[in-house]
Amino acid sequence: MTQRTTGLQVYRRLLRYSLPYWRYLLIAVIGLTLSAASQPLFAWIMGPLLDKAILQHDPMVITWLPIGILAIFILRGGAMFLSSYYMGMVGRIITKTLRNEIFTKMLHLPINFFEKRTSGKLLAYINYYTEQVSNATIRGATSLIQDTVTIIGLLGLMLYQNWLLTLSVFITFPLIALIIMFVSKRLRSFSHDVQSSVGDITHIANEMVQGYKTIRVLNGSEYEAQRFDHANEKNLQFQMKRLVIELISTPLVQFMVAIALAIIVYIATLPATLESLSPGSFMSFIMAMILLLTPLRNLTQLNAQLQSAIAAGESIFDLLDHPAEKDTGQQQLKNCQGKVSFENVSFQYQGSDQKVLKNINFTIKSGETIAIVGRSGSGKTTLVNLLPRFYQNHTGKICIDGKQLEDIQLNSVRRNIAYVSQDIVLFNDTIRNNIAYGDKRNEDIEAVKAAASAAYALEFIEALPNGFDTLIGDNGVLLSGGQRQRLSIARAILSLAPILILDEATSALDTESERHIQLALETLSQNRTTFIIAHRLSTIENADRIFVMQEGEIIESGNHQELLQLGKKYAQLHSMQFDD
Numbered sequence: 001m002t003q004r005t006t007g008l009q010v011y012r013r014l015l016r017y018s019l020p021y022w023r024y025l026l027i028a029v030i031g032l033t034l035s036a037a038s039q040p041l042f043a044w045i046m047g048p049l050l051d052k053a054i055l056q057h058d059p060m061v062i063t064w065l066p067i068g069i070l071a072i073f074i075l076r077g078g079a080m081f082l083s084s085y086y087m088g089m090v091g092r093i094i095t096k097t098l099r100n101e102i103f104t105k106m107l108h109l110p111i112n113f114f115e116k117r118t119s120g121k122l123l124a125y126i127n128y129y130t131e132q133v134s135n136a137t138i139r140g141a142t143s144l145i146q147d148t149v150t151i152i153g154l155l156g157l158m159l160y161q162n163w164l165l166t167l168s169v170f171i172t173f174p175l176i177a178l179i180i181m182f183v184s185k186r187l188r189s190f191s192h193d194v195q196s197s198v199g200d201i202t203h204i205a206n207e208m209v210q211g212y213k214t215i216r217v218l219n220g221s222e223y224e225a226q227r228f229d230h231a232n233e234k235n236l237q238f239q240m241k242r243l244v245i246e247l248i249s250t251p252l253v254q255f256m257v258a259i260a261l262a263i264i265v266y267i268a269t270l271p272a273t274l275e276s277l278s279p280g281s282f283m284s285f286i287m288a289m290i291l292l293l294t295p296l297r298n299l300t301q302l303n304a305q306l307q308s309a310i311a312a313g314e315s316i317f318d319l320l321d322h323p324a325e326k327d328t329g330q331q332q333l334k335n336c337q338g339k340v341s342f343e344n345v346s347f348q349y350q351g352s353d354q355k356v357l358k359n360i361n362f363t364i365k366s367g368e369t370i371a372i373v374g375r376s377g378s379g380k381t382t383l384v385n386l387l388p389r390f391y392q393n394h395t396g397k398i399c400i401d402g403k404q405l406e407d408i409q410l411n412s413v414r415r416n417i418a419y420v421s422q423d424i425v426l427f428n429d430t431i432r433n434n435i436a437y438g439d440k441r442n443e444d445i446e447a448v449k450a451a452a453s454a455a456y457a458l459e460f461i462e463a464l465p466n467g468f469d470t471l472i473g474d475n476g477v478l479l480s481g482g483q484r485q486r487l488s489i490a491r492a493i494l495s496l497a498p499i500l501i502l503d504e505a506t507s508a509l510d511t512e513s514e515r516h517i518q519l520a521l522e523t524l525s526q527n528r529t530t531f532i533i534a535h536r537l538s539t540i541e542n543a544d545r546i547f548v549m550q551e552g553e554i555i556e557s558g559n560h561q562e563l564l565q566l567g568k569k570y571a572q573l574h575s576m577q578f579d580d
Contacts, residue, residue, distance in 0.1 A: 010313040011306065014137050017094045024086040031083030032146040038076040039295075040153035043288040045069065083142065091138035098130045101320060108324040111390045112350055120203020121196075125319055128198050129312040136309030143302040147295035154288045154295075161285040165264050190242035191311035197235035204228050261289055326392055327410040336416040337366040337401050338498035338529030340387070345396035347382060356382050358552045360396070364545075366498075369530040371540035373573065374549035380533045381422075383549070384501045387531075388417050400499070415439065418492035422504035422533075424484050426476035431461055432468040434476075435490045443494060455490035457483065500530045537574050546570065 018025060045068060102125050114122070158166040204227050265286075341364070347357040357379050364370055372380045386394055389410060398405040405413065426434050435451055436443040448468065452458045460483055464470040476484040489505060534540045541560045548556035548563070548570045556563055556570050563570035 010310045010317065011137075013317060014094075014133060014309060014313050015141070017097055018090050018137075018141075021090050021093060024090050028083045028086040028090070028142075029145055031079040031081075031086070032142060033149050034079035035076050035083060036146045036149035037153055038072050038079075039150045039291050040157045040288065041072050042069075043154060043284055043291055044157055045072070083146070087138050087142050091134045094137065095130050095134040098133060098316060099126050102126055102130070102316065105320055105322070105324070109322060110325045110392070111385075113322060118199065118203040119206050120201070121199035123202050123206065124195065124199040125316060127202070129195060129316050132195070132312035133309050133316060136305040136312070140302055140306045140309060143298050143305070147298045147302070150295040151292060151299075154292045157288045158285055161281050161288075165267055165285065186245045187242060187307035190238055190245065191308045192315075193238040194235065194242060195312060195315060197231065197238050200231040201228070201235060204231055264289060325389075325410060329405075329407050329409040329412070331403055331408050331412070333400060333403070333408055333412045333416050336498045338364075338416075339366050339399075339401050340364040340499065340529055341397075341399045343397040343399075345386070345394055345398060347386065347391060347394040349391075350393065356552050357386075357394070360554060362547070362554065362557070364529055366529060367525070367527060368544045369525045369532065369542075371532045371534060371543035371546045372549060373534060373537065373540065373546060373570065378549040379552040380549055381503055384503060384531050384533065387499065387501065388414050388419060416497050417499045417501060418495040418497040418528075419501045420485075420488050420492045420503065420505040424476070424488050426472060426479075426484055426487060428471070428474050430466075430469050430471055431464075431487065434472065434487055435468075435494055437491055440491075440494050447494060448490075451490045451494035452487075454493045455486045457486040457490050460486075498528055500525065500528045501533075502530065503533045504535065505532070537570075537577055548573075 045065065106122070106125075155166065204224070208224055208228070342360045342362050345357060345360040346355050348355045360383065372383065374380055382391070385391055386398060387400075387405075389405060392406075400408065400413070400416070427437070431452075432445065432448055433441070436448050445468065449458060452461055452468075461467060461470075470478075472478050472487075476487065479487070485505065492500060492502075532540050532543060540546060543559070545557060545559060546563055547554045550569065556566065556568055558566065564574060
């Protein structure tokens with residue numbers, strides 16, 4: 001498939017987004033056609049103006065000609081307003097539709113899609129690419145219809161006035177087509193570069209906004225400014241390269257038309273030609289030729305707009321066509337008891353030949369509390385991430401209540417798992433909506449308060465001016481680290497899911513809060529199968545079993561006392577922490 005064919009397919013796919021609004025488009029097309037028709041009308045009226053009004057002093061023409069000129073411009077103005085309004089409306093609707101589709105698609109893409117792309121590039125899909133597509137597509141369609149009709153009308157008038165002269169215009173058309181083909185390829189290439197550089201700019205700016213405290217404490221302002229300037233400079237270079245190609249193409253096309261105009265003027269001034277043309281017809285022909293320059297220039301510039309739309313469309317459709325999370329499960333987890341088993345489970349990340357997990361085997365009874373410890377990079381978080389199926393390309397068998405994970409519907413799996421990550425995620429919303437999130441959105445306020453109380457968050461929440469209706473800012477920026485973590489724990493408590501995953505869930509808590517949370521979790525875990533990942537071994541001494549992981553393998557398993565008596569890796573870790 002050639003690049004040109006691909007571009008045509010992309011543009012056709014973009015235009016399909018406008019088809020549901022064909023009534024608006026029809027009004028716009030009628031307006032564009034009427035507006036375009038005013039150009040040949042204006043050129044044609046030059047004939048009667050010169051022949052009958054000026055040379056023959058025809059009173060009828062002298063009376064009605066000014067009215068005709070005014071009527072042409074009134075028609076043009078009204079038609080342009082209608083076409084611009086309805087084209088603009090369809091353009092904004094397309095932007096809204098694409099943004100909704102991209103955002104919804106992102107909600108269902110696999111985890112590795114996000115891991116391979118920066119946040120800036122992902123945000124560019126929603127902010128920048130959609131605007132590029134909408135603006136360029138609508139402007140392109142407007143110019144394509146209006147200027148094409150104008151050119152056809154003007155050429156028709158020229159053929160009517162003198163077909164021999166008009167044929168000389170077509171001499172330059174093959175050269176114009178070659179120029180446009182060459183420019184199209186270059187413009188689309190540079191458009192991709194521009195879009196990529198915009199993603200880099202957005203990413204660096206997003207990192208600055210999120211990490212402004214760290215940047216200032218570590219005196220990284222100058223470094224970040226240099227990074228941003230470098231990305232900005234790259235964007236400028238790509239923009240200028242694209243602009244140069246765009247600007248060169250227009251005068252080249254105009255020069256081709258000027259050659260045709262020079263030939264026409266030469267032929268038109270020959271005695272034989274002058275005999276067959278009246279002064280008015282000649283003036284009308286030349287006026288049509290001059291008016292032809294503007295729509296031809298617009299169509300040349302239109303090519304640049306279309307290439308931007310096609311480049312952005314290719315990126316958008318690449319995302320929209322990306323396979324969503326695999327969900328082949330047909331079964332439901334009803335009355336889930338929380339029994340979990342891993343049988344010979346191994347895992348490695350895509351693109352890597354090194355296994356992160358190696359032959360993991362264990363069975364966990366309903367309501368059992370399992371702690372997982374080990375050095376960073378030993379595979380603890382990866383292991384628990386397989387349960388909610390964040391990663392699905394593992395080998396071996398993972399079962400919940402005896403049902404293989406792949407046979408259970410994805411929503412059903414996740415509905416039965418509460419997850420508190422070490423990377424706390426809160427939303428710029430009220431405290432109540434952050435605790436009662438997702439399936440629990442309409443939960444009774446008393447249940448929300450009970451969950452907050454169990455997480456020892458009720459005291460600080462009620463001390464806030466608006467209590468549970470307090471807005472907490474971007475990712476809870478208005479709260480302390482411990483308060484944010486207690487909210488995320490309250491959210492997990494409210495979910496009542498039979499399987500609970502706590503990945504360093506108490507890492508940001510002070511000693512007093514941690515003690516309270518430990519008591520709450522002990523009560524909470526009585527009816528839940530609980531996985532606790534912890535570096536501080538004091539927090540997991542009461543776990544039913546402790547798995548010690550090293551290089552993707554479980555090298556020790558037992559309760560706290562058993563592992564201490566064993567005197568191996570767990571005992572060493574325990575000794576190191578308590579010696580400190």
